[in-house]
Amino acid sequence: MIRTVSTTPFTDQKPGTSGLRKKVKVFQQPNYAENFIQSVFDVVSGKAGATLVIGGDGRYLNRTVIQTAIRMAAAAGFGRVVVGQGGILSTPAASNVIRQRNAIGGLVLSASHNPGGPDEDFGIKYNVANGGPAPEKVTEAIHARTLSIAEWHAADSADVDLDTLGEVTVEGMTVEVIDSVADYAALMETLFDFDAIRAAGLTVAFDAMSAVTGPYATEILERRLGFAPGTVRNGTPLEDFGGHHPDPNLVHARALYDTMMGEGAPDFGAASDGDGDRNLIIGRGRFVTPSDSLAMLAANAHLAPGYAGGLKGIARSMPTSAAADRVAEKLDIPAFETPTGWKFFGNLLDAGMATICGEESAGTGSDHVREKDGLWAVLLWLNILAATGKSVDRIARDHWATYGRNYYARHDYEGVDSAAADTLMGELRGKLATLPGTSFGALTVAAADDFAYEDPTDGSVSRQQGVRVLFEGGSRVVFRLSGTGTSGATLRVYLERYEPVGGDLDAETATMLAEIVAAADAIAGIRQHSGREQPDVIT
Numbered sequence: 298m299i300r301t302v303s304t305t306p307f308t309d310q311k312p313g314t315s316g317l318r319k320k321v322k323v324f325q326q327p328n329y330a331e332n333f334i335q336s337v338f339d340v341v342s343g344k345a346g347a348t349l350v351i352g353g354d355g356r357y358l359n360r361t362v363i364q365t366a367i368r369m370a371a372a373a374g375f376g377r378v379v380v381g382q383g384g385i386l387s388t389p390a391a392s393n394v395i396r397q398r399n400a401i402g403g404l405v406l407s408a409s410h411n412p413g414g415p416d417e418d419f420g421i422k423y424n425v426a427n428g429g430p431a432p433e434k435v436t437e438a439i440h441a442r443t444l445s446i447a448e449w450h451a452a453d454s455a456d457v458d459l460d461t462l463g464e465v466t467v468e469g470m471t472v473e474v475i476d477s478v479a480d481y482a483a484l485m486e487t488l489f490d491f492d493a494i495r496a497a498g499l500t501v502a503f504d505a506m507s508a509v510t511g512p513y514a515t516e517i518l519e520r521r522l523g524f525a526p527g528t529v530r531n532g533t534p535l536e537d538f539g540g541h542h543p544d545p546n547l548v549h550a551r552a553l554y555d556t557m558m559g560e561g562a563p564d565f566g567a568a569s570d571g572d573g574d575r576n577l578i579i580g581r582g583r584f585v586t587p588s589d590s591l592a593m594l595a596a597n598a599h600l601a602p603g604y605a606g607g608l609k610g611i612a613r614s615m616p617t618s619a620a621a622d623r624v625a626e627k628l629d630i631p632a633f634e635t636p637t638g639w640k641f642f643g644n645l646l647d648a649g650m651a652t653i654c655g656e657e658s659a660g661t662g663s664d665h666v667r668e669k670d671g672l673w674a675v676l677l678w679l680n681i682l683a684a685t686g687k688s689v690d691r692i693a694r695d696h697w698a699t700y701g702r703n704y705y706a707r708h709d710y711e712g713v714d715s716a717a718a719d720t721l722m723g724e725l726r727g728k729l730a731t732l733p734g735t736s737f738g739a740l741t742v743a744a745a746d747d748f749a750y751e752d753p754t755d756g757s758v759s760r761q762q763g764v765r766v767l768f769e770g771g772s773r774v775v776f777r778l779s780g781t782g783t784s785g786a787t788l789r790v791y792l793e794r795y796e797p798v799g800g801d802l803d804a805e806t807a808t809m810l811a812e813i814v815a816a817a818d819a820i821a822g823i824r825q826h827s828g829r830e831q832p833d834v835i836t
Contacts, residue, residue, distance in 0.1 A: 298453045299372045299468065304328040310336070310443035312436040314638040314779075316422025318408045321358050324419045328449070330362050331369065334404070335449035336442035337423045338373040340435065343401060346376035350395045350424075352386025352477065353406030354509040354572040355534035356413030360384045362421070364456045366404055371468040372450035375401075378470060381477035384459045385534060387509045387573030389662070389670035390481040392428035396666065397480060401426055407509075407572035410544035414537030429643035429667030433759070478516045485517060485673070488603030488665060489680045495523050497683035500563035503675065504553045504577075507531045507539035510569035513672055522679075538571065545570050545577035545659055545671070546836045547584065558582060565682060565689060569671035574639075575659040576671035578678060580689020586836075588618035588705050591655030593696050594677050596624045598653060600684040601677055603665070610651035612642050615748050615763055616775045616791040617657040618703040627700070636750050636762035637777065643667050644754040657707060657791065659836075694803070701797040704809040708832035709779075710788040710823065718778055718786035721826040725764045725776055732766060737816035740768045748775075766820060771795040774817040788827060790817055 307326075310317055310333050317333055324330050338344065349370050353359040363384045370378050379398055380386075386394065388405055395403045408420035423431045423439065431439070452468040464473045501524050505511035511532035518524045530553075531539065542549045545568035557566040557579040568577040578585040585593065595611050598604040611625045612633035625632035633651060635641035639660065645651040646664045655661040660669030681692065732745040748762040763777035772794045779787040792813045796802060801809070818824060 299450055300453045301448050301450050302328070302331070303448050304332055304446060306444050306446055307332055308444065311440045312422070312431075315409060315430065316405070316420050318411065318418060318420035321415055321417060321419045324358060324362070330365060330421070331449045331451070332443060332446050333421055334366055334369050336439050336446055337404070338369065339442050339446070340438045341402060345374040347401035348377040348379060348398050349375045350379045350386070350391055350398065350400045350403030351406070352381035352391050352403070353384055354387070355383070355385050355536065356408065356419065356538070356571065357415055357417070357536040358419045359406050359536070360459060362406055362419075363459065365451070367457055367467060367472055368451040368454055369449065371452040371454070371470040375470055378472045380457075380459060380472065380474055382460060382462060382474055383477070385477045385509060385512065387477075387481070387513060389574055389666050389668045389673065390477060390513065392424060392666035392668040393481055393484055394475070395424060395426065395428040405572070409572050410542070410570040410575060412538065412542050413571065414540070417537070424667075427643055427647055427667050430638070430640040432640050432643070433757070478512050481513060482517050482521060484665060485676055486521070488673070489601050489676045490683065491522060493683040494676075494679050499565060499679065499682060500525075501528050501679070502530065502553060502556055502563045502566045503528055504530045504545075504550055504568040505532045506541060506543040506545065506550065506568060506570065507533060507535040508543040508569065508571045508573070509534050510573040510671060513573065514569070517672065517676070543571035545575055546834065548834050550577050553577070554579060554584065565679065567675045567678070569675075570659070573671050574669040576661065576674040577659060578674070578689070580693070583690035583693055585689060585693060586618075586657075586705055587655065587659045587661070588620050588657050588703065589693065589696070590674065591617065591653070591661050592620035592624050592700070593692060594661060594674065594681070595621055595653050596696060597681045597685070597692070598677065601680040604652065604663070608652040609649055610645065612645050612651040612654040614638075614641075614656040615750075615765070616707070616777060616789070617655060618705040618793050619795070620700065620703040621655065623700040633753070634750075636748070636759050639667075639669055641750070641752070641759070644752055648754045650753070657705070697802040698798065701795060701800070702802045704794045704796060704804075704806050706792050706806055706810055707836050708790040708792065708814070709834040709836070710790070710827050710829050711833040712785035713788050713827045713829070715786045717826045717828075718788055721788065721821055721823070722764065722776065722778060725821055729764070732820070737819050738812050740772065740812055740816050743767050743769045768813075768816075772813055774813055774820070776817075776821055788823070790821075790823065790832070792817065
């Protein structure tokens with residue numbers, strides 16, 4: 298039996314760069330989650346009899362919304378729903394299942410690296426048939442539908458047992474509960490030399506941050522690769538991530554950092570985030586920035602079996618440092634600069650124009666799925682360490698000696714008053730024409746713009762993707778408001794200085810960027826608008 302429920306629109310259901318993210322209590326409002334899910338289903342064409350994938354990162358409300366989504370999928374006419382055991386699917390694993398099962402798409406229930414729990418964050422993202430996040434034309438259609446929705450539909454059925462593998466039927470629709478880890482682990486074995494990694498005698502510390510990657514890392518690192526029990530720390534997914542913030546950076550993964558900088562540190566340390574798509578890479582005594590990690594992985598990817606034939610191209614988000622561009626130039630392959638958001642990489646990957654992509658926000662991945670993939674990056678690093686016999690520190694030093702070094706940092710001002718943040722960006726855009734030629738200390742502005750991107754595969758244009766101020770000599774600062782928060786605004790300031798081969802390649806990053814930090818505040822009036830003397834997080 299299908300029931301129909303009358304509803305009225307909510308005006309705050311516009312998806313951001315990674316779907317709809319709000320506080321749990323917002324999603325718990327009557328009809329709120331149902332309105333958004335129904336709007337997704339109303340926009341999806343060809344769903345009759347099709348396969349839909351559903352899974353999430355295990356955060357609070359995950360199971361409840363999965364049950365709702367299953368009932369609504371049955372009412373919408375889907376033929377099959379594939380759901381991860383326990384409601385668990387990491388974001389890259391969900392992308393893989395969508396692709397392997399020829400699904401029409403999937404609902405990924407996550408707020409990524411945001412905190413979880415009854416008073417924290419939840420999110421719903423729709424991924425399309427290629428396994429990647431819905432493109433803007435789809436998210437815009439979903440948003441438009443949320444503003445006119447009048448009813449939603451669901452099967453009047455009991456909850457599905459999400460913990461038992463197998464198939465059941467809901468109103469004629471098959472619901473298949475699958476092993477969340479098996480298909481993903483099998484894919485990793487086709488890309489990397491597990492025998493070489495096992496034989497290398499490496500020691501590893503991996504922090505799953507009480508999030509979704511725990512079961513995947515335990516299966517792959519401890520069982521299949523044979524690393525010692527306990528290699529995976531905080532490996533059990535918890536609804537509130539143990540009360541911690543599952544963002545793999547030097548603030549929230551501080552315990553791992555301290556381990557890797559201390560006496561007797563393992564050879565390699567890594568962490569992943571709430572939904573498993575981000576990564577943190579630290580060698581013994583050496584932190585590797587996400588921008589540098591992308592460049593180093595691209596330069597050495599040929600050492601892994603899955604990439605032995607070379608790369609078709611490298612893509613990075615605009616705020617990510619230009620380090621990867623220098624690798625692309627040496628390899629004589631294209632380098633693409635896109636807006637922030639993994640969906641912009643999807644077209645390049647589908648067209649065979651790029652193989653490896655990355656973002657400064659700790660997301661790297663390849664054409665094996667259409668999402669960034671934290672464990673993939675960890676395994677590629679391990680494959681490179683095994684193949685070269687070098688340490689992380691040695692690989693980093695050799696890379697800089699070859700390409701030069703892009704000193705880089707991101708300063709996050711979180712929970713800034715939205716009106717104040719909008720004013721800051723508005724004033725910045727208003728002065729772009731007059732900035733060139735202006736000096737700030739020893740730095741002189743060479744150019745300034747509001748980044749716009751024309752997709753080379755379909756000609757679509759995305760505007761106002763971040764304000765760039767480029768200084769003479771190759772340094773720059775980028776200002777952008779993030780779309781991943783749930784309250785207030787997060788101002789991200791990206792700072793970059795290029796030091797060529799032969800220059801000072803092993804200085805303190807803060808020292809090398811000090812002049813650019815001062816210039817950024819002078820240009821944008823960060824303290825004045827935000828009321829902050831310093832950023833909340835530096836990565």
